[in-house]
Amino acid sequence: MERRPTIIDVARVAGISKSTVSLVLQNSPLVKEETRLLVREAMDKVGYVYNRAAANLRSSNVGLIGLVINDLRNPFFTEFATSLQMALSARGYATVVANTDEDPVVQAQVVGAMIEHGVSALVISPAYGDDGGTFDAIARGAIPAMQVLRKVDPRVEQFPFAAPDYRQGSQLAARHILSFSPRRIAFVGGLADRAVTRERMIGYFDILAETGMEPFVLSGRASRSFGREAAEELVLRHPDIDAAICFNDLVALGMLSGFARLNRKVGEDFRMIGFDDIEECSQVFPALSTIHCGIAEFGRSVAATILVWLEEGRRPDPETLTAVELVIRDTSDLGDTP
Structure with a gap:
C-alpha cells in the first residue's frame, strides 16, 4: 500500500x-x-x-515552544529562560519549560515528551553526556531546534548554536587584572572535561600567553560551595596568587565568602572577576566585578531568531556569538572607581 x-x-x-x-x-x-x-x-x-x-x-499545540534548560537553579539560566518565555508570549506563543539538572537521561525524556505533545520548536541549553540520542530524536521529528549557551551536538548546520562570546569575556577580564601588575592570576571553577569551561578559559590563556605569565587552573563545580573551598585553597597553598577570574558568578560569590572568613580583603590584596553578571553581583559587598553577558537581551534575541525560523522558514546561522562587556566593581578596583 x-x-x-x-x-x-x-x-x-x-x-x-x-x-x-x-x-x-x-x-x-x-x-x-x-x-x-x-x-x-x-x-x-x-x-x-x-x-x-x-x-x-x-490545534492546541500549534505555537507551543519547548525550552529545555540544564540548570534552572542557576540565576543565569533562569534569567535567560524568563526573558525568552516572555518574548515568545508577546508574540502569541506558549512555552513549556523543563529543567534537566545536568542529566542527559532526563533531557532525553523531557525532549521526547515535548515532541510527542507537538511542540513547534525547541530551544535547548543541553546537558553534557548525551550520546546524540536527544538530537537524533529531534531530527527524526523535523523540528526546528537551537542549542544555546553551550554546544553539545556538533551538527550546528542542523541544530544552530548561539551564546555570548565567552572567549572575549575572559580576555577582557585578564587584560583588566593585568593592568594592576598581579604576581599571578588563577582561573577558578568549571569542570575540566566540559567544552563550556574551555570556552570561558581560552581568552585567559590567550592573554597570559602574550605576557609570559604561567597560568594556574583550579577546576571544580560551578558553585558557591566550590568557590569557598577554592578561596581557602589559594590562601593556604598558593599564596603567590593574588588575582582570579572565575568560571561564573556563583564561584566568585563563594570565594568572597571564603575570603571574608579568612580576613582576606578582596579588591585590595586580591583582585577577582566573575562571569555572567547575575543580579546579586551589584548587591554584595564588596560588589563583584564581572563579565556582563546581556543574558536578558540574549534571551529575547533567541526568541526572535526561532520565530523567524518558524514563521519565515529562515534557518539561523550555524553559530552566533553575541558581544560581552566588562563591568568593573569593587572586587577588582576597590576605591579607584567613581
Missing part, C-alpha cells in the same frame, strides 16, 4: 520547517503570503490532503 504524504514531505519539498507548514495549515496570521503560496504548491506537488478534523485535535 502506498504511503500517504505527510506534512514532513510538504516541508521537505517547500524547503521550510514542518512547524511553518503547520502554521500555514492552521491559517496563522503570523505567516507571510509568499510562504503560504510556497506551501500550497508543495502540497499539490506531493499530493498532500489536509485532514482538518484530525488537525483540530492537535
Whole structure:
C-alpha cells in the first residue's frame, strides 16, 4: 500500500520547517503570503490532503515552544529562560519549560515528551553526556531546534548554536587584572572535561600567553560551595596568587565568602572577576566585578531568531556569538572607581 504524504514531505519539498507548514495549515496570521503560496504548491506537488478534523485535535499545540534548560537553579539560566518565555508570549506563543539538572537521561525524556505533545520548536541549553540520542530524536521529528549557551551536538548546520562570546569575556577580564601588575592570576571553577569551561578559559590563556605569565587552573563545580573551598585553597597553598577570574558568578560569590572568613580583603590584596553578571553581583559587598553577558537581551534575541525560523522558514546561522562587556566593581578596583 502506498504511503500517504505527510506534512514532513510538504516541508521537505517547500524547503521550510514542518512547524511553518503547520502554521500555514492552521491559517496563522503570523505567516507571510509568499510562504503560504510556497506551501500550497508543495502540497499539490506531493499530493498532500489536509485532514482538518484530525488537525483540530492537535490545534492546541500549534505555537507551543519547548525550552529545555540544564540548570534552572542557576540565576543565569533562569534569567535567560524568563526573558525568552516572555518574548515568545508577546508574540502569541506558549512555552513549556523543563529543567534537566545536568542529566542527559532526563533531557532525553523531557525532549521526547515535548515532541510527542507537538511542540513547534525547541530551544535547548543541553546537558553534557548525551550520546546524540536527544538530537537524533529531534531530527527524526523535523523540528526546528537551537542549542544555546553551550554546544553539545556538533551538527550546528542542523541544530544552530548561539551564546555570548565567552572567549572575549575572559580576555577582557585578564587584560583588566593585568593592568594592576598581579604576581599571578588563577582561573577558578568549571569542570575540566566540559567544552563550556574551555570556552570561558581560552581568552585567559590567550592573554597570559602574550605576557609570559604561567597560568594556574583550579577546576571544580560551578558553585558557591566550590568557590569557598577554592578561596581557602589559594590562601593556604598558593599564596603567590593574588588575582582570579572565575568560571561564573556563583564561584566568585563563594570565594568572597571564603575570603571574608579568612580576613582576606578582596579588591585590595586580591583582585577577582566573575562571569555572567547575575543580579546579586551589584548587591554584595564588596560588589563583584564581572563579565556582563546581556543574558536578558540574549534571551529575547533567541526568541526572535526561532520565530523567524518558524514563521519565515529562515534557518539561523550555524553559530552566533553575541558581544560581552566588562563591568568593573569593587572586587577588582576597590576605591579607584567613581
